[in-house]
Amino acid sequence: MLTRKQAIKLLKKAGCRDNVIQHCIAVSKLATEIAKKAKENRFPVDIKLVEIGALLHDIGRSSTHTIKHWNIGSEILKDFSLPANLTRFAEVHAGTKISAEDAKRLGIKEKDYYPKTIEEKIVAYADKLTKVRFSRKNQKWKFIFYEDISHEISKLKKKKDLSDEQKNRIINDLIMLENEVLSLIKFKKLPYTSLN
Numbered sequence: 001m002l003t004r005k006q007a008i009k010l011l012k013k014a015g016c017r018d019n020v021i022q023h024c025i026a027v028s029k030l031a032t033e034i035a036k037k038a039k040e041n042r043f044p045v046d047i048k049l050v051e052i053g054a055l056l057h058d059i060g061r062s063s064t065h066t067i068k069h070w071n072i073g074s075e076i077l078k079d080f081s082l083p084a085n086l087t088r089f090a091e092v093h094a095g096t097k098i099s100a101e102d103a104k105r106l107g108i109k110e111k112d113y114y115p116k117t118i119e120e121k122i123v124a125y126a127d128k129l130t131k132v133r134f135s136r137k138n139q140k141w142k143f144i145f146y147e148d149i150s151h152e153i154s155k156l157k158k159k160k161d162l163s164d165e166q167k168n169r170i171i172n173d174l175i176m177l178e179n180e181v182l183s184l185i186k187f188k189k190l191p192y193t194s195l196n
């Protein structure tokens with residue numbers, strides 16, 4: 001398994017900008033916390049895989065910020081000769097399925113994009129809860145962690161380029177993902193705000 005340092009080096013090598021790298025570091029931090037709690041609850045979770053998978057999940061953003069960064073990210077990771085359990089994080093971090101019809105329309109591969117393993121679910125969920133911004137005052141990146149996915153759902157509802165049916169499908173998937181991950185931590189809220 002890659003070390004954290006090696007994973008960050010790969011992000012830089014691929015050409016990810018600082019905001020993307022900081023986002024990946026923040027997601028990795030939160031995802032690792034969730035994974036540790038899941039492990040305490042005796043779920044068979046590979047904490048290291050969560051940490052590194054989260055660091056690499058957005059590597060495709062070195063090339064594009066469109067939905068195509070999922071497939072591209074996975075290709076970049078394959079080019080770095082990484083195994084499938086790591087390359088998959090790039091493709092399954094949205095936490096929602098994409099219908100064959102939508103995949104065609106969006107120009108991405110037709111496949112099941114819903115996260116399957118515990119590790120993939122944790123990373124996809126942590127990704128939904130994480131935001132970073134640069135504080136000019138402190139000249140430092142600040143990590144923001146949401147308590148749940150409700151902000152993501154409100155954002156989605158306002159989208160004009162999706163039909164109501166598509167929105168409902170995504171919302172259902174996100175709620176399912178949230179429940180799956182919260183069940184790993186026995187529905188206890190994490191002290192997200194203390195992660196900064």
Ligand SMILES: [Fe+2]
Nearest residue numbers: 023057058127
């Ligand atoms: Fe992300």
